[in-house]
Amino acid sequence: MTQDLRTLHHAIADEMSDLADRLCKLACGLARDTELAMRHMDDLQSIDLMTQIQRALADLLREEDLPAERIGRIPVEALAMRLMGRIEPQQDCAA
Numbered sequence: 001m002t003q004d005l006r007t008l009h010h011a012i013a014d015e016m017s018d019l020a021d022r023l024c025k026l027a028c029g030l031a032r033d034t035e036l037a038m039r040h041m042d043d044l045q046s047i048d049l050m051t052q053i054q055r056a057l058a059d060l061l062r063e064e065d066l067p068a069e070r071i072g073r074i075p076v077e078a079l080a081m082r083l084m085g086r087i088e089p090q091q092d093c094a095a
Contacts, residue, residue: 001064013058020054023047052076 001009027047031037037044056074060083063070067087074080 006064009061013061016054016058016061020051020058023054024051027051049076053079 024047027044030040031044053076056076056079060070060074063073068084071080071083071087074083
């Protein structure tokens with residue numbers, strides 16, 4: 001990977017992390033309202049999952065080892081499985 005592409009990946013990762021932080025702050029603010037939290041628990045949990053996924057993808061962009069190794073460290077298992085399914089066919093074609 002070229003230095004320019006690596007720099008771009010890190011910049012994108014930083015932006016994704018910032019968005020995840022903002023989304024998390026929003027969800028925490030909404031969760032402080034007990035009535036709202038009870039009515040929208042599934043939505044708040046979805047926001048939490050979105051922040052986890054954004055952070056995991058940002059980490060992927062920052063790392064430099066092989067894609068399968070990076071994906072193997074993703075804490076959101078469903079995301080790891082989706083990504084692995086998307087890159088494995090490409091790896092078979094390259095072989």
